[in-house]
Structure formats: structure tokens, C-alpha cells
Amino acid sequence: MQKHGLVRKRTLAAEELQEIAALAALCQEREGIAVRLLWEMLRSRSGQVTNDFLYYEDGQLLGYLALYSFNPREAELTGMVHPDRRRQGIFSLLFRLANQELRSRGVPRILLFFDRNSLGAQGFAQAVKARYHNSEYRMVRELESAPLQVERQDGVRIRPARADEAPLLTHITARAFEMTEDRALLAETTRDITSPRRVTLVTEVAGEVVGLIRYIDDEDEAFIYGFCMLPEHQGKGYGRQTLAWTVEHVLRRRPRRIALEVDTSNEGALALYRSCGFEITTTFDYYEVPVG
Incomplete structure (x- = not known):
């Protein structure tokens, strides 16, 4: 049976991890933006709470949102939507459901994080009246480095x-x-x-x-x-x-x-x-x- 609509997950199957990776690669290729996904955490979810929200249409993953909880006072949140399906309410739906999940767990604060070059993410942060907190550089040492x-x-x-x-x-x-x-x-x-x-x-x-x-x-x-x-x-x-x-x-x-x-x-x-x-x-x- 093809997946359709919203899927809430406590653990992610190998097929779902592949779908998430493919969507992230598409966003990077089409828009030149990085989606920060903590793969080691995604592969080893505890199964005790819902931290992953996926949106499908006719078996295709069109939207994904991940929560990372490092302490009980806040959760970090990131996600993405297929470049051809922006501004159709997909991420707003995922965000509302993640918000409900965190409220049920008594978590008071969300930290949204995203690539500064993502205009869509900047617009969403403004829409939910989020307040700027800080910025981080991702730095890489390539294998070919001296x-x-x-x-x-x-x-x-x-x-x-x-x-x-x-x-x-x-x-x-x-x-x-x-x-x-x-x-x-x-x-x-x-x-x-x-x-x-x-x-x-x-x-x-x-x-x-x-x-x-x-x-x-x-x-x-x-x-x-x-x-x-x-x-x-x-x-x-x-x-x-x-x-x-x-x-x-x-x-x-x-x-x-x-x-x-x-x-x-x-x-x-x-x-x-x-x-x-x-x-x-x-x-x-x-x-x-x-x-x-």
C-alpha cells in the first residue's frame, strides 16, 4: 500500500531514512541549501516518543520534520519540503503537529535551525514570530586537505x-x-x-x-x-x-x-x-x- 498523508514515527525504517536522504539531496541540488540532519540520532531513535513527522502523497515523500531533544527544556527542530510543493501548507502542518507533541511532553521551547540561504525557512521563522537566538558555522576538512x-x-x-x-x-x-x-x-x-x-x-x-x-x-x-x-x-x-x-x-x-x-x-x-x-x-x- 502506498503511503499517503501524514505519518508520525518513533523510529525510522531503512526505507524512510533513504527517502529522507533523497529529499535532502534534492533540496541541496535544486536550491544550494544544506539540510542539517543528525543521521546517527535518526538511525537510533529510542522509540519512546514521536520525533519524526513525514508527509506523503501517492507514495512520494514531500515533507519531513525532525525533532532533536538534548535536554527537557527545549527541542531543536528542522525540516524540509519538496521544492515543487512549497507554500502549500505542508511544513505548517508538520510544525503544528510537532508543536502539539512537544506540548504534551511539557517542553517549553523550540529552537528552529536552518541554512541562512534558505529563503523559505526565513519566511517561516518570521511567520511564527520566532526570535533570533544565535548562528553557527559548519566547517569541513575534506579528505584532500593538506x-x-x-x-x-x-x-x-x-x-x-x-x-x-x-x-x-x-x-x-x-x-x-x-x-x-x-x-x-x-x-x-x-x-x-x-x-x-x-x-x-x-x-x-x-x-x-x-x-x-x-x-x-x-x-x-x-x-x-x-x-x-x-x-x-x-x-x-x-x-x-x-x-x-x-x-x-x-x-x-x-x-x-x-x-x-x-x-x-x-x-x-x-x-x-x-x-x-x-x-x-x-x-x-x-x-x-x-x-x-
Whole structure:
């Protein structure tokens, strides 16, 4: 039986993931915009709540909306509609249903995020009276980039994190990103240390753990996130050594591109990433709107 109309999903089947990827590729090809889809999360939905909303006509996927919940106070939201079917109310329908779902879960805030070049997404943000929140650059280091010189400093060691270090990593994350430890924990900064698809590395200086870096180990791309150093150990070259070592580590495991995202206002991080061969490919804007 052909799919038709709205489909709510708690987990996504392989066929649905392929349909979503094809729609994203079409949007990119036709309009030159990037749709930010967290594939590792889409493939491993918990099945406990509805986070994916799909709209079909005669078996063809025409619209898709995804929710990502990193803490109970907000959900990030993104989506897309077939370029030939814009301005027909498809995304508004998906958004209303996602809004209802979040209200039933007691989530008070939505963060819309989209490629700055998407005029349709900008118009939608204005229509729902969303307020600008912040922007991030997506930066990519292509496989063809020049090899890195990995600087070695005496007493510095980069190694896989241990499961019993989870509380320490929460503490480092909270201090580095200036957030409470409760929020660091809610943001799942300590999850998946032993996950086969997520890798957590720590930086030791004279036996003390002073920073960490994580990446999602996907087939075509390694995505770096959660990279931070304790404030008192910043500016000493440990961050660059950690990043360069991680790039080398990723490429040794399987050659592919490496990506990350960084706030557009973080000049220090931007300079570091550029020095390691990363280049800006997309700007994502975040807009805040209350649920309800």
C-alpha cells in the first residue's frame, strides 16, 4: 500500500531514512541549501516518543520534520519540503503537529535551525514570530586537505576516555562552556563513552585530564563535538594538539571528511579550526519560539 498523508514515527525504517536522504539531496541540488540532519540520532531513535513527522502523497515523500531533544527544556527542530510543493501548507502542518507533541511532553521551547540561504525557512521563522537566538558555522576538512603537522608536547597524552571518568567529563564540560553541571549532564555530555558510533578522547597533561573531544564515527563523515579545555589550560597549545591528533586518529581509522560546528562569534575556535584545515561551508541560524 502506498503511503499517503501524514505519518508520525518513533523510529525510522531503512526505507524512510533513504527517502529522507533523497529529499535532502534534492533540496541541496535544486536550491544550494544544506539540510542539517543528525543521521546517527535518526538511525537510533529510542522509540519512546514521536520525533519524526513525514508527509506523503501517492507514495512520494514531500515533507519531513525532525525533532532533536538534548535536554527537557527545549527541542531543536528542522525540516524540509519538496521544492515543487512549497507554500502549500505542508511544513505548517508538520510544525503544528510537532508543536502539539512537544506540548504534551511539557517542553517549553523550540529552537528552529536552518541554512541562512534558505529563503523559505526565513519566511517561516518570521511567520511564527520566532526570535533570533544565535548562528553557527559548519566547517569541513575534506579528505584532500593538506596533511597536518601534529605537534608533540612533553607530558601531553591523548587517549580514549574511560566509563568511570563520566563525572569528571561533565565537570570539565560545565566549566569550559560556563554552564551548570546539571545542565551539562542534561545535555548528555557524558553519554556513550563506550558507544561504537561515538568516540570520546581525553587530553592528559602530566597525568591530569584537562580537556576532551568527541566525534560521531559515521561512514562518510566524522563529526566532532563537545571539544573543550579547562579554562586554566586554554591558550597553551593543548587544544591544537588535541584537534590535530584527533584528525590524524580519524583518518587512520578510515579516510573521510571531518566536520564540526562552531558559534560564529567564537573567534579563537575559528582560528584554531582554520589552522587545522577546516573551512566554512554553511551558516546555520537558530531562532527561538515558545511551544504552544
